[in-house]
Amino acid sequence: xxxxxxxxxxEAIRRRGISRRDFLKFCTMTAAFLGLSHxxxxxxxxxxxxxxxxxxxxxxGLSCSCCTESFIRSSHPLAKDIxxxxxxxxxxxxIMAAAGDQAMAAFEETIxxxxxxxxxxxxxxxxxxxEGMFCIDGGRPFLHKxxxxxxxxxxxxxxxxxxxxxxxxxxxxxxxxxxxxxxxIHDKPVIKIPGCPAIPEVMSALVAYIVTFDSLPxxxxxxxxxxxxxxxxxxxxxxxAHFDAGEFVESWDDEGARKGYCLYKMGCKGPTTFNxxxxxxxxxxxxxxxxxxxxxxGCAEQGFWDQGSFYSRIMDIPAFGTMATAQTIGKAVGGVxxxxxxxxxxxxxxxxxxxxxxxxxxxxxxxxxxxxTNADAETxxxxxxxxLTENEASTDAGQAAxxxxxxxxxxxxxx
Amino acid sequence: MDMLHIRPxxxxxxxxxxxxxxxxxxxxxLAVFALFITGHFIGKPLHTxxxxxxxxxxxxxxxxxxxxxxxxxxxxxxCRIIWAFFGNAASRQIFLPRVWDKDWxxxxxxDIKWYLFLSKEPxxxxxxxxxxxxxxxxxxxxxxxxxxTGLGIYQSKTGDEFFHLFRFVQDFAYWTGGNVIDxxxxxxxxxxxxxxxxxxxxxxxxxxxxxxxxxLISTMVSGFRxxxxxxxxxxxxxxx
Numbered sequence: 001x002x003x004x005x006x007x008x009x010x011e012a013i014r015r016r017g018i019s020r021r022d023f024l025k026f027c028t029m030t031a032a033f034l035g036l037s038h039x040x041x042x043x044x045x046x047x048x049x050x051x052x053x054x055x056x057x058x059x060x061g062l063s064c065s066c067c068t069e070s071f072i073r074s075s076h077p078l079a080k081d082i083x084x085x086x087x088x089x090x091x092x093x094x095i096m097a098a099a100g101d102q103a104m105a106a107f108e109e110t111i112x113x114x115x116x117x118x119x120x121x122x123x124x125x126x127x128x129x130x131e132g133m134f135c136i137d138g139g140r141p142f143l144h145k146x147x148x149x150x151x152x153x154x155x156x157x158x159x160x161x162x163x164x165x166x167x168x169x170x171x172x173x174x175x176x177x178x179x180x181x182x183x184x185i186h187d188k189p190v191i192k193i194p195g196c197p198a199i200p201e202v203m204s205a206l207v208a209y210i211v212t213f214d215s216l217p218x219x220x221x222x223x224x225x226x227x228x229x230x231x232x233x234x235x236x237x238x239x240x241a242h243f244d245a246g247e248f249v250e251s252w253d254d255e256g257a258r259k260g261y262c263l264y265k266m267g268c269k270g271p272t273t274f275n276x277x278x279x280x281x282x283x284x285x286x287x288x289x290x291x292x293x294x295x296x297x298g299c300a301e302q303g304f305w306d307q308g309s310f311y312s313r314i315m316d317i318p319a320f321g322t323m324a325t326a327q328t329i330g331k332a333v334g335g336v337x338x339x340x341x342x343x344x345x346x347x348x349x350x351x352x353x354x355x356x357x358x359x360x361x362x363x364x365x366x367x368x369x370x371x372x373t374n375a376d377a378e379t380x381x382x383x384x385x386x387x388l389t390e391n392e393a394s395t396d397a398g399q400a401a402x403x404x405x406x407x408x409x410x411x412x413x414x415x
Numbered sequence: 416m417d418m419l420h421i422r423p424x425x426x427x428x429x430x431x432x433x434x435x436x437x438x439x440x441x442x443x444x445l446a447v448f449a450l451f452i453t454g455h456f457i458g459k460p461l462h463t464x465x466x467x468x469x470x471x472x473x474x475x476x477x478x479x480x481x482x483x484x485x486x487x488x489x490x491x492x493x494c495r496i497i498w499a500f501f502g503n504a505a506s507r508q509i510f511l512p513r514v515w516d517k518d519w520x521x522x523x524x525x526d527i528k529w530y531l532f533l534s535k536e537p538x539x540x541x542x543x544x545x546x547x548x549x550x551x552x553x554x555x556x557x558x559x560x561x562x563x564t565g566l567g568i569y570q571s572k573t574g575d576e577f578f579h580l581f582r583f584v585q586d587f588a589y590w591t592g593g594n595v596i597d598x599x600x601x602x603x604x605x606x607x608x609x610x611x612x613x614x615x616x617x618x619x620x621x622x623x624x625x626x627x628x629x630x631l632i633s634t635m636v637s638g639f640r641x642x643x644x645x646x647x648x649x650x651x652x653x654x655x
Contacts, residue, residue, distance in 0.1 A: 221582050221585065221586045222589050232571065232572060235572060241469075242468050244468070244471075244472050244473075244475035245463055245466065245467065245468040245472060245474065246460055246463035246471060246474045247463055247467070247468060248460065248462050250462060256462075269596065271599075272571075272594060272596040272598075272599060273594075273595075274595075298594070298596065301594040301595075301596070302592060302593060302594045307596055307597075313596075313599075315596055315597070315599075326600050326603040326604050327603075330603070330606075330607040333608070333610075333611050334607065334610060334611065334614075337611040337614050337615060338614060341618045345618065345622070347532060348626060352625065352626050
């Protein structure tokens with residue numbers, strides 16, 4: 001490798017013995033992944049042939065290295081070679097030969113050599129508990145290495161769920177106080193590529209994009225590489241038709257499971273997980289978890305360890321002392337409300353009946369009262385009328401009396 | 416005079432719920448009912464009995480029905496909020512309980528007493544009573560939150576640019592340390608609150624219809640609130 005004339009990606013790929021045909025296939029595939037038109041494949045190829053290689057420095061914080069594993073263990077050698085050649089890792093403490101002081105020296109040298117041009121891929125995250133002593137790299141807390149690396153980087157890639165969201169070490173109660181990369185590095189663009197592990201093809205596509213367009217790709221509202229994290233797994237799923245038709249796996253190894261039905265009822269998190277698994281697939285496009293018969297764990301999502309069982313879509317809500325789910329809360333609230341209504345209704349009925357009985361009695365008493373008053377009024381009226389007939393002696397006395405009678409009766413009825 | 420303070424004689428009606436309010440109410444009732452049913456089956460779908468993925472789309476249609484009912488609810492809610500600016504005094508009560516009003520608090524106290532069986536006669540309210548205003552206010556707030564979480568989930572699935580206006584709901588879920596599945600959970604809890612509201616609402620209106628002094632259910636049909644003829648002869652004598 002010549003230090004003085006900058007190597008291109010194409011040269012690096014050819015150096016690894018990959019044919020031009022495979023290189024062009026890779027370019028076309030990458031254009032498709034990025035959602036670009038078919039002709040853009042040629043543009044990517046041209047850029048990779050002519051522009052200097054984009055160096056990638058890969059550092060590991062608190063992580064399980066599964067992202068590196070997924071990188072180097074793709075079953076198809078060609079895909080692995082292309083991706084590794086594309087990434088052309090200049091420093092990766094997991095897979096490089098150097099160790100100890102040599103490795104430290106290599107890191108220092110690389111960040112000096114490519115200052116301002118390299119991509120810093122961060123796998124894992126820095127712990128802040130005990131002043132960062134939970135992750136020591138080269139005798140100093142990992143935080144130091146992350147900050148040194150990021151200082152000279154063109155951009156920082158938060159590679160995997162650890163770096164993007166915190167993953168398992170950030171799960172409650174987060175004993176080592178880890179923080180994802182975007183909460184530590186504020187002065188450099190951070191592109192999140194979450195996943196546990198993340199999909200290797202996304203990294204090669206990212207590098208191809210930056211080389212081709214000389215700019216960083218679009219990120220979504222959460223800082224993720226938009227081309228790969230724009231859709232839910234559910235909306236690209238090969239088993240989606242079974243969901244829409246209402247065909248589900250009801251228990252492991254049932255007929256539905258053997259027929260490849262939808263895993264929604266087995267707790268698949270596909271409907272709420274942004275990732276490109278169904279499009280890129282794993283192990284050189286062999287399959288992805290749902291296609292292989294297991295529900296999505298939601299491994300590309302923030303806090304997926306804290307959201308209850310992988311085999312249930314009902315999430316735990318920790319705010320309620322003992323772990324409760326929306327379902328238990330629902331049952332409790334529903335039960336309390338129904339019981340409350342029933343008790344209140346019974347009490348209301350009792351009080352209402354009591355009241356109506358009292359009212360009836362009162363009405364009876366009053367009716368009697370009124371009857372006597374009416375009778376009094378009647379007699380007084382009668383005497384009055386009698387006096388009138390006597391005085392005027394013109395109209396029929398009986399008629400007047402009956403008129404008065406009906407009048408007073410009317411009054412009684414009205415009241 | 417303010418329609419809320421009219422005290423009609425027994426048998427006389429006051430026009431309380433205007434036409435748009437009544438239409439909105441019954442549209443809401445139907446939409447919410449449809450949303451409960453479809454939402455339940457989206458959360459816990461039934462397994463199809465016959466057919467296959469090539470000719471069946473039952474859960475797809477269920478989700479479609481949920482979306483349609485949801486859009487009716489959202490549009491209805493928006494129209495209703497606009498109507499609150501133009502409608503009568505009763506049309507604003509569910510959005511803005513008069514908590515700054517001393518009389519309102521006194522009314523609330525008497526309402527609570529009435530529901531705790533401490534007072535024999537309920538006060539007559541032409542609009543909603545203060546307790547109902549609070550209940551309806553919580554319900555309106557809950558429906559708004561349901562609309563927001565629903566739109567937050569919807570925008571995460573659709574490519575339509577317009578709905579990306581509601582991206583902030585998703586961003587909020589991430590800000591709290593979760594993801595879209597939290598929106599689903601909140602949507603479910605909101606549903607529980609709404610079910611509780613519907614049960615209480617149905618109970619209260621039936622109770623008031625039987626025990627109170629004014630009409631309720633027919634008011635939401637015709638718009639007129641009637642004060643019932645008092646049952647005791649004494650009271651009617653007093654009124655005369």
